[in-house]
Amino acid sequence: MTDIAVQTYDDAEELTTAAAAQLVAVIEAAQAERGSASIVLTGGGNGIGLLRKVRANPGKIDWSAVDVFWGDERFLPAGDPDRNEVQAHDALLDHVPVPPARLHPMPYGDGQYAGDPDAAAVAYEHVLAAHANGGPIPEFDVHLLGMGGEGHVNSLFPDTDAVREKTRHVVAVTDSPKPPAERVTLTLPAIRRARRVWLLVAGADKAEAVAAAIGGAKPADIPAAGALGSESTVWMLDRAAAADLPADR
Numbered sequence: 001m002t003d004i005a006v007q008t009y010d011d012a013e014e015l016t017t018a019a020a021a022q023l024v025a026v027i028e029a030a031q032a033e034r035g036s037a038s039i040v041l042t043g044g045g046n047g048i049g050l051l052r053k054v055r056a057n058p059g060k061i062d063w064s065a066v067d068v069f070w071g072d073e074r075f076l077p078a079g080d081p082d083r084n085e086v087q088a089h090d091a092l093l094d095h096v097p098v099p100p101a102r103l104h105p106m107p108y109g110d111g112q113y114a115g116d117p118d119a120a121a122v123a124y125e126h127v128l129a130a131h132a133n134g135g136p137i138p139e140f141d142v143h144l145l146g147m148g149g150e151g152h153v154n155s156l157f158p159d160t161d162a163v164r165e166k167t168r169h170v171v172a173v174t175d176s177p178k179p180p181a182e183r184v185t186l187t188l189p190a191i192r193r194a195r196r197v198w199l200l201v202a203g204a205d206k207a208e209a210v211a212a213a214i215g216g217a218k219p220a221d222i223p224a225a226g227a228l229g230s231e232s233t234v235w236m237l238d239r240a241a242a243a244d245l246p247a248d249r
């Protein structure tokens, strides 16, 4: 794992604009180097806001060569507006020529896996393995993350079995403190397979958890503290979210 970097912006608007430009650059560079790129999307205000900014300024991305995965999903029926996937489609994916075969949404809460989020999690582990080039799951170019006020990332909430998971890469959550209760989520071992982990966080209500995570809190207490990329970890903050960091950050 490499050092943790912090970027601070005036507000969420500036933060998502800067994050979008960096995401476009990383995708372009990965495609130039290896022919394709893989990204993991997140839900939440900034995760979706960033996608709108990519839609406005997509650079020279070759959308036929981007694999799109999700870090977590609300286990809701296909098409439900609260699904992270549906929001990502509205913000970006319906507006760019990414082939359906490159989109890897988490299973739906209806249909084949209805009532069985555990089976849905196992199925998504198989999807990841199928795109892993020999490893257990892909080494994603970027894993985007938002963070809740209590420090949750993906659907990994404090003091839960999911955040303590050491082996599996995808698990079900059936008692999420943030609705809906049923979710499917990548675990900390899965997040750590990403080359780059970017945490997009805005708002004064998140300042305390930001400072705790960057200060080295235990992941079981502040899940974001365990979200580390294999090459780099970048916190992209607005001034309010950065307010409790020490001056040398």
Ligand SMILES: O=C1O[C@H](COP(=O)(O)O)[C@@H](O)[C@H](O)[C@H]1O
Residues within 6 Å of the ligand: 042, 043, 044, 045, 046, 047, 072, 073, 074, 084, 145, 146, 147, 148, 149, 152, 153, 154, 155, 178
């Ligand atoms: O429920 C969720 O919340 C987090 C954080 O969302 P935010 O709006 O507070 O930034 C999000 O990252 C996660 O994907 C989502 O399922």
